[in-house]
Amino acid sequence: MKEMMSYDLMETIRNTNEWMGASARAMASYPVWGLVPHPMFKALSAWGRVTERSFARMVIKPDWGIRSVPAQDGRDHVISEETVLDRPFCTLVHFKAQGRPAMKRRVLVVAPMSGHYATLTRSTVASLIPDCEVYVTDWKNARDIPVSAGKFDIEDYTLYLVDFLRALGPDINVVAICQPAPLALAATAILAEDEPEAQPRALVLIGGPVDPDAAATEVTDFGRRVTMGQLEQLVIQRVGFKYPGVGRMVYPGLMQLASFISMNLDKHTDAFQSKIIAEAKGEGSERDKHNVFYDEYLAVMDMTAEFYLSTVERIFKKVEIGRNCFTVAGRAVDIGRITTTAVYTVEGENDDISAPGQCIAALRLCTGLPESKKASHLEPGAGHYGIFAGSSWRNHIRPKLLQFFDEQAAPKPAATPIRAV
Known part of the structure; x- marks a missing residue:
């Protein structure tokens, strides 16, 4: 049960961040804020769009997208x-x-x-x-x-x-x-x-x-550094109640993603900061380089x-x-x-x-x-x-x-x- 609760806690954190991003995007995009032309609203809306999309991608299997x-x-x-x-x-x-x-x-x-x-x-x-x-x-x-x-x-x-x-x-x-x-x-x-x-x-x-x-x-x-016992205790969890594989012992994709990002934290931080600034300036697009890369990179599997x-x-x-x-x-x-x-x-x-x-x-x-x-x-x-x-x-x-x-x-x-x- 302990491992299952940990798995569901990670999913809850992900879900909460997605919801916060969606809420910030929606709230900061109300037309009424046009009466108060402050860059904070554009920045908040941009942060919300990037955050919502990023955390949503983590549980979506990407499409191959090869049409012809x-x-x-x-x-x-x-x-x-x-x-x-x-x-x-x-x-x-x-x-x-x-x-x-x-x-x-x-x-x-x-x-x-x-x-x-x-x-x-x-x-x-x-x-x-x-x-x-x-x-x-x-x-x-x-x-x-x-x-x-x-x-x-x-x-x-x-x-x-x-x-x-x-x-x-x-x-x-x-x-x-x-x-x-x-x-x-x-x-x-x-x-x-x-x-x-x-x-x-x-x-x-x-x-x-x-x-x-x-x-x-x-x-x-x-x-070489980590023993198998340490590894099992650190990264192995049971799939939570939300998915068909409930109870299966896995190395969760969200935990793997945290490891991937930590290896090049500065690079990823700069990439997301640049994307938020571009969105706030109105220079972002649906299929720009950032979205194309991170739509795939953030989509992880157990x-x-x-x-x-x-x-x-x-x-x-x-x-x-x-x-x-x-x-x-x-x-x-x-x-x-x-x-x-x-x-x-x-x-x-x-x-x-x-x-x-x-x-x-x-x-x-x-x-x-x-x-x-x-x-x-x-x-x-x-x-x-x-x-x-x-x-x-x-x-x-x-x-x-x-x-x-x-x-x-x-x-x-x-x-x-x-x-x-």
Whole structure:
């Protein structure tokens, strides 16, 4: 009950701030204040608008917002979201371009489950749709999943990926962004051992903690400093009475958001102060840079307690993937079993979450893969988000990946027969 009351207290605080923002906006916007031309009313109205919107976004799942895509026939084709597989904790979604012939390149984007919704990869997905058939793992908010659906930890996550890869077939190219990189590697290894012909064609790992010990960051240092008992006491709560997942043990999204903001508090404070000033001057707009960014950034989701705790313990503390001693359902997973899937790693030079060295460690683990099927790229000047969104992704990384996919799909030249002398 204690954890449930804490969860509901956070939701009450959020709800109260949203109400205060709405009240301030409404009160300061009455026409009668035009008779008292004081800047205080404009400032109060601006503060109310920004506050109401910000706290409301925290419990709203963002829309993908991908409406259409230009094609080679010169027309814009409407995009529809089709469910390929629906599981209790995730939906496998296909972004289908209506009226466009199926593209030869097929890509599965494995979105991270690290506090934000899969829509965090929106720009990545949108940039791939013109050239590929794109599928995405759309992870569900743990607060909305009844306790009767059971547990969900990193082993379950890995098995979900195995099921998705089986369903999509061996011609799929996988792009795992950040958190799922080591688990996507493990899922590929499981398929390589159980069904070698079902291994995906290519596996791209972008900024993921395959071997956190390879390069220390604030994230890895935190994982070492805090014991599992401390972590469980500090951040784990039960979902409150408002949601279908009432009673489920989770790492709440609101608590994660507080952690995200505290890492760059000065930057976020300046951003909100600037936004309030712009609104007070009448210079704000519905889809300006601030709203576009924070509508996504503030939208957070709960993670199951077992998923978060097992990630910290097994990926960061014990480094099970990095040491190639990961197990799923009691069986050892050997990364060296991967024999045909080409592996490409992408890292950002200025990545302070998954520093250079953590992701490229995957190539060292792929002992059964020839060097011709291994590749890596270090993007100069790019931070963590820059390697899957923004200009670095658009102009440098994305073209390299498309070329990599095409190289793996190209038929191998037939060997020239040796003539007897």
